[in-house]
Amino acid sequence: MKAYCERQGLSMRQIRFRFDGQPISETDTPAQLEMEDEDTIDVFQQQTGGVY
16 A cells, blocks of 8 residues: 555555455455455555535
8 A cells, every 4th residue: 555655656645555346455455355366456546525
């Protein structure tokens, strides 16, 4: 997660990571998440504000 943010020039505070729709944290491991080869992690930039 940290490496991804560094490569993209983003702050860890701005980004959220999800696997199978569930949020993941820095301490989660692929084994804990029951990940398999070719699985992907979704990355979202946190947005602030609302609709007027």
